[in-house]
Amino acid sequence: MRPSLHPDFLRLPIAHRAFHDAGSRRPENSLPAIRAAIREGYGIEIDLQPSADGQAMVFHDDDLDRLTYDTGAVAGRSMAELQRIRVRSSPEPIPTLRQVLAEVAGRVPLLIEIKDQSGVMGPTNGVLEAAAASALQGYDGPVALMSFNPSSVAHMARLAPEIPRGLTTFAFPASEFPADMGPELNAHREALAAIADFDAVEASFISHHWRDLDRPRVAELKAQGAAVLCWTIRSTEEEAAARRIAQNITFEGYPAAQS
Template identity: 80%
Template sequence: MRAPLPEAFLRLPIAHRAYHDAEAKRPENSLPAIRAAIRAGYGIEIDLQPSADGQAMVFHDEMLDRLTYDTGPVAARSAAELQRIRVRASAEPIPTFRQVLAEVAGQVPLLVEIKDQSGAFGPTNGVLEAATAAALQGYDGPVALMSFNPHSVAHVQRLLPQVPRGLTTYAFPAEDFPPGLPPEMEARRQALAAIEDYDRVGASFISHHWRDLSRPRVADLKAQGAAVLCWTIRSPEEEAQARRIAQNVTFEHYAAAQP
C-alpha cells in the first residue's frame, strides 16, 4: 500500500523546523515557531527524537547542548524531565509530539522527520516509530512521515500503512561517512544514494537536498509518480532554482511566497 501525499504538501511552502526565528523568540521546533507557521499559513516540518521512556519529543539534535541550556543526550531523559528543559530563546520547554499535534490540529500540513536512531542508517528498535504511531492515533489532519533511514520508514509502513511516508534523501557522499568503510557499509551507502529502498518501504515522496535535484534518479522517481519535495531553501533565488524540479520547498530564514 502506497498512501499518496495530500495536495496541501505540494501547495503550501513548508517551514523547516517550523517558522523559526531565534531573535523573535521562536526557536526551531518550538511551540512558538509552530504557532507562527500556522498564523502565516505555512506547512510545518518538524523532527522527532525519543525520550528515555519512549515518548516522541519534537527536537532535532541527539544532544541537548546546542538548543537548550542543559547538556547530554535527549534519549537519556524522561519526557517529564525534558518538559522541564527550556528551549533557548523561548520561555517554553521541549514539546512532545502530542502537544504539537494538539497545537496544529489539522490547520496546516505537518511533515514529520523521524531522526535516525541507529547512527548509521541501519536497523532500529522501532521505539520512536511506535511512539510516533501512538501519538497519531485519532489525528485527522494532513500529516506525512519521513526519515533518512529506510528501516525507520519500514516500521512506519507496518504501523501506519494509511499515512503517507517518504524518504529524506541526498547524495550520501563518501566524505559524510567514516573512512575505510567495510564493503557492506559502502554498498549500503551507495544504495542510500541511489534511493533503492523507495519501493520496498512503499514511499510516495522524497524530500531531497535541493542542490542535488538534478540527479537522474530524482527524475526517474518523479516520472513514476513520486512527489518531490526538497530541503533546505534559504532564499527566494534558491527557491526559484529548486522549483524547476521540486514540487515544493522546505524553507527557513526568509518568508517563502504563498501560492
C-alpha cells in the same frame, strides 16, 4: 499500500523546523515557531527524537547542548525531565509530538521527520517509530512521515500504513559515515544515495537536497508519480532554482511566497 500526500503538501511552502526565528523568541521545533507557521499559513516540518521512556519529542539534535541550556543526550532523559528543559530563546520547554499535534490540529500540513537512531542509517529498534504511531492515532489532519533511514520508514509502513511516508534523500557522501567504513557499509551508503529502497518501503514521496535535484534518479521517481519535495531553501533565488524540478520546498530564514 502507498498512500498519497494530501494536496496541501504540494501547495503550501513548508517551514523547516517550523517558522523559526530565535531573535523573535521562536527557535526551531518550538511551540512558538509552530504557532507562527500556523498564523502565516505555512506547512510545518518537525523532527523527532526519543525520550528515555520511549516518547516522541519534537527536537532536532540527539543532544541538548546546542538548543537548550542543558547538556547530554536527549534519549538519556525521560519525557517529564525533557519537559522541564527550556529551549534556548523560548519561554517554553521541549514539546512532545502529542503537544504539537494538539497545537496544529489539522490547520496546516505537518511533515514529520524521524531522526536516525542507528548512526549509519541502518536497522533501528522501532521505539521512536512506535511512539510516533501511537501519538498519531486518531489525528485526522494532513500529515506525512519521512526519514533518511529506510528502516524507520519500513517500521512506519507496518505501524501506520494509512499515513503517507517518504524518504529524506541526498548524495550520502562517504564523509557522512565512519572513516573505517567497510564494503558492506559502503554498499549500504551507495544504496541510500541511489534511493534504492523507495519501492521497498512503499514511499510516495522524497524530500531531496535542493542542490542535487538534477540527479537522474529524482527525475525517474518523479516520472513514476512520486512527489518531489526538497530541503532546505534559504532564499528566493534558491527557491526559484529548486522549483524547476521540485513540486514544493522546505524553507527557512526568509518568508517564502505563497501562491
